[in-house]
Amino acid sequence: MxxxxxxxxxxxxxxxxxxxxxxxxxxxxxATWGDTRGLAxxxxxxxxxxxxxxxxxxxxxxxxxxxxxxxxxxxxxxxxxxxxxxxxxxxxxxxxxxxxxxxxxxxxxxxxxxxxxxxxxxxxxxxxxxxxxxxxxxxxxxxxxxxxxxxxxxxxxxxxxxxxxxxxxxxxxxxxxxxxxxxxxxxxxxxxxxxxxxxxxxxxxxxxxxxxxxxMPTAVNRGMIFLHEEPEKAWAEFGEHILWEAVTYGGWVDGAPLSSMHLPGVLTLDEVRASGRYRFLTPDELVAEARDCPDYGPMVFHPLVGGMPIDEAWKSVQLFIDVVMPQLR
Known part of the structure; x- marks a missing residue:
């Protein structure tokens, strides 16, 4: 589910x-737009x-x-x-x-x-x-x-x-x-x-x-998802927003992470990407991932992460509602 x-x-x-x-x-x-379209x-x-x-x-x-x-x-x-x-x-x-x-x-x-x-x-x-x-x-x-x-x-x-x-x-x-x-x-x-x-x-x-x-979160930490048709391009153009939040949020913790989203000590975008806490995925990648896991649990989207441009945030949400959701139903 x-x-x-x-x-x-x-x-x-x-x-x-x-x-x-x-x-x-x-x-x-x-949220208003997604309320009647499957957002939980x-x-x-x-x-x-x-x-x-x-x-x-x-x-x-x-x-x-x-x-x-x-x-x-x-x-x-x-x-x-x-x-x-x-x-x-x-x-x-x-x-x-x-x-x-x-x-x-x-x-x-x-x-x-x-x-x-x-x-x-x-x-x-x-x-x-x-x-x-x-x-x-x-x-x-x-x-x-x-x-x-x-x-x-x-x-x-x-x-x-x-x-x-x-x-x-x-x-x-x-x-x-x-x-x-x-x-x-x-x-x-x-x-x-x-x-x-x-x-x-x-x-x-x-x-x-x-x-x-x-x-309790699931055993597999799938992090926070941002949908984009070209993930590598997205990391290059918008990764700075994710890096800023990851460094800021992780900097509040001294030592071991206190939640599944903390990344204490991260400094580079490569470290953030490797953690899997923030992910750019294509709609097809997300559909395949969800279909392979019947107990997927919460699918967390963070569209405005780190001051992400609003038009890009909208594209991510719309890709989920218009492309991913129909295939998961």
Whole structure:
């Protein structure tokens, strides 16, 4: 089964507001156009103090996409939980959950960049305790039976559209994350193919009587795809956009990658190409790859990567919808 996903972060090397506006409008148009043509989801994330316009409010961003579509889901991968006020995040998610009739999926994670915590005046060393507080207060705020902190009038509404509450996952790649998810009876979203950790979570759920809900990338990391009729030409003309994002994103990690998309230490386009994390493919190549793998899973497209020219981004999305999708049906 193939699940086509569009990923957007709206980052561009210069962080120019005019460029970002054009990217946001183009992204909304792509999602709207693809909503009735087989696109399954849009994925957005959250980062701060990047100097190049990386999406900083994933709930607001998700609402833009959901308002303009009727079928696809929007997945927040992920919100930096300890940097949010718990009640504010609960209220915002509840609003978007209701507006979209339950099409918002939210993963909350700790994050890994101390500079983001410093910018918000939050103690990086207390992030685990802050996450526990966040989850406890959000779940209480969504409940139709309890008050937040026991104070009258602090409940945000008589329940939520999605029951028992909006879809919420705990994100991370260590055992403490799995224990936290089980403790709050929530789903677990893993940043990479980590079968031992996934099984640890499932075993904990069974012992605690919790219904499991596990999201884990497939064993084969197919990276982020950009369709082009001439891949070698595309690498030569547009590889600089991919290199910029790969170097920037990888530079935030010191040591081992924290997700299946991190490339710590990469400096050259050859290194990026060899990693397989970003790929230019022809439509025929993608069709053949998908047909050879019945359990393909998410097929992630990143059309506006690194400030990619909008007309080229559109060509990639249109090739998928008009050429690839009919053959995969």
């Amino acid at each position: 193939v699940m086509p996903v569009l990923r957007f972060n709206f980052a561009n090397p210069n962080g120019e507001a005019s460029t970002q506006r054009e990217m946001v409008l183009a992204a909304i148009e792509m 989801a849009v994925s957005v994330d959250e980062h701060h103090l990047t100097s190049h316009g990386w999406s900083s409010n994933p709930v607001m961003t998700a609402a833009l996409f959901l308002h303009n579509t009727s079928n696809m889901i929007v997945s927040i991968d992920c919100a930096l939980g300890p940097l949010w006020d718990p009640l504010r995040l609960a209220e915002d998610i509840r609003f978007v959950d209701s507006m979209s009739a339950g099409r918002l999926l939210t993963t909350v994670g700790l994050g890994y960049r101390p500079v983001e915590y410093q910018g918000f005046g939050v103690d990086f060393d207390r992030r685990a305790a802050l996450m526990d507080c966040l989850l406890e207060r959000m779940l209480a705020a969504w409940s139709a039976e309890t008050f937040v902190d026991g104070r009258p009038g602090s409940r945000i509404g008589a329940g939520t559209w999605s029951q028992p509450h909006p879809p919420l996952y705990v994100g991370g790649g260590v055992r403490a994350t799995a224990r936290r998810a089980v403790r709050f009876s929530l789903g677990l979203s893993l940043p990479a193919h980590l079968p031992e950790l996934g099984q640890y979570y499932l075993d904990l759920c069974q012992r605690q009587g919790v219904e499991p809900n596990l999201i």
